Amino acid sequence: MDTQLLVIILVVLAVVASLTGLALRARDRRRSAEDQTSATPDSAQQRGPVVVQETQAQATTGATAPSVGRRPSLRDRLTKSRAFLSDRLSEVLGGGLDDDTWEDIETVLIQADIGVEAARRIVEDLRAKARERRITDAGELRGLVAEELVSLFDFERDRALAFAPEGVTVWLVVGVNGTGKTTTIGKLANDLERRDKSVALAAADTFRAAADEQLAVWAERSKAHLIKHQPGADPGAVAYDAFAFARARSIDVLVVDTAGRLHTKVPLMDELGKVRRVIEKEGKVQEVLLVIDATGGQNGLVQAREFAAATGVTGVVLTKLDGSAKGGIALAIENTFDIPIKLIGIGESIDDLEPFDPKTYVDALLS
Numbered sequence: 001m002d003t004q005l006l007v008i009i010l011v012v013l014a015v016v017a018s019l020t021g022l023a024l025r026a027r028d029r030r031r032s033a034e035d036q037t038s039a040t041p042d043s044a045q046q047r048g049p050v051v052v053q054e055t056q057a058q059a060t061t062g063a064t065a066p067s068v069g070r071r072p073s074l075r076d077r078l079t080k081s082r083a084f085l086s087d088r089l090s091e092v093l094g095g096g097l098d099d100d101t102w103e104d105i106e107t108v109l110i111q112a113d114i115g116v117e118a119a120r121r122i123v124e125d126l127r128a129k130a131r132e133r134r135i136t137d138a139g140e141l142r143g144l145v146a147e148e149l150v151s152l153f154d155f156e157r158d159r160a161l162a163f164a165p166e167g168v169t170v171w172l173v174v175g176v177n178g179t180g181k182t183t184t185i186g187k188l189a190n191d192l193e194r195r196d197k198s199v200a201l202a203a204a205d206t207f208r209a210a211a212d213e214q215l216a217v218w219a220e221r222s223k224a225h226l227i228k229h230q231p232g233a234d235p236g237a238v239a240y241d242a243f244a245f246a247r248a249r250s251i252d253v254l255v256v257d258t259a260g261r262l263h264t265k266v267p268l269m270d271e272l273g274k275v276r277r278v279i280e281k282e283g284k285v286q287e288v289l290l291v292i293d294a295t296g297g298q299n300g301l302v303q304a305r306e307f308a309a310a311t312g313v314t315g316v317v318l319t320k321l322d323g324s325a326k327g328g329i330a331l332a333i334e335n336t337f338d339i340p341i342k343l344i345g346i347g348e349s350i351d352d353l354e355p356f357d358p359k360t361y362v363d364a365l366l367s
């Protein structure tokens with residue numbers, strides 16, 4: 001009996017000892033994990049008022065690094081819009097030509113975000129031309145639609161990005177939050193770097209937490225310099241320091257990232273105006289690029305009106321065309337404002353930015 005009791009006590013003691021050991025090891029692991037986290041340098045804490053991330057000359061990697069040779073064509077990237085516009089037109093034109101056909105064409109154009117007024121005008125022109133040329137065949141009419149859409153773009157507009165004749169070229173990138181400003185800047189920086197231009201990026205979006213980290217990733221990928229302050233800092237001060245840095249280093253192009261919204265009482269447009277004025281005390285802003293998200297439809301027009309009035313927009317970058325079924329927004333923007341679309345964003349990767357060419361664009365939409 002005594003022996004049995006002894007065995008039971010020993011077993012109980014062994015179980016307790018091993019449970020205690022497990023608990024202690026778990027606690028040690030937890031502590032060591034906490035130690036590692038707190039030992040990780042907090043870049044925000046270490047930052048002084050101005051941080052310059054110098055150009056890194058090494059090759060870059062990353063999930064969105066360019067995939068040379070495998071890049072889909074513009075036509076492939078515009079699949080959604082093409083499926084919408086082209087397929088709907090085929091449906092509409094499939095049943096022959098009568099009064100209803102014209103109305104249906106107008107509806108398709110409006111649904112593609114071309115705009116009510118423009119759609120009406122297009123259909124009026126189409127009717128007149130079809131009568132004039134005695135077009136009764138759906139295939140021919142389709143060709144006429146393409147011709148008409150292309151003709152609505154102004155081919156005289158200068159769509160090239162402007163560079164300063166000498167000194168630092170400054171491009172200010174503006175737009176509401178989430179439209180693709182920072183991504184576009186990354187793509188632009190990469191393109192400039194490929195053309196052997198030295199680039200500095202100014203993180204003047206001091207509103208959104210981690211905005212400068214996002215820009216830092218793009219700067220590293222494109223081997224650009226990055227100038228940033230602490231979160232919440234004055235965007236004008238960042239722009240000022242960035243311009244001073246770019247001038248001192250004879251940087252070719254300074255691209256300024258800005259916030260899409262603010263938490264302060266200062267209205268965004270006032271803040272953007274200030275950023276521009278700060279730079280223009282010492283230099284000149286060659287481009288104010290307004291980034292518009294194509295998936296936002298007619299909202300883009302409202303944004304263009306506000307930003308154009310407040311910041312003197314010189315060009316539009318229409319992003320996310322790859323994800324939009326409403327490619328007609330390009331035409332609506334061009335027809336409503338005296339501002340050329342200069343670039344289009346057709347994906348999230350570093351190479352997914354193209355100069356805007358109206359003919360290629362319409363061909364890709366209707367082919």
Ligand SMILES: Nc1nc2c(ncn2[C@@H]2O[C@H](COP(=O)(O)OP(=O)(O)OP(=O)(O)O)[C@@H](O)[C@H]2O)c(=O)[nH]1
Nearest residue numbers: 177178179180181182183260319320345346347348
């Ligand atoms: N599909 C697609 N996604 C894009 C494109 N451009 C940007 N994006 C995505 O849109 C999202 C927002 O992009 P950002 O560059 O952070 O937008 P932002 O305007 O800087 O946003 P804020 O800094 O919050 O004002 C990201 O997920 C991007 O990857 C594009 O052309 N196509």
Ligand SMILES: [Mg+2]
Nearest residue numbers: 181182205211
């Ligand atoms: Mg941003």
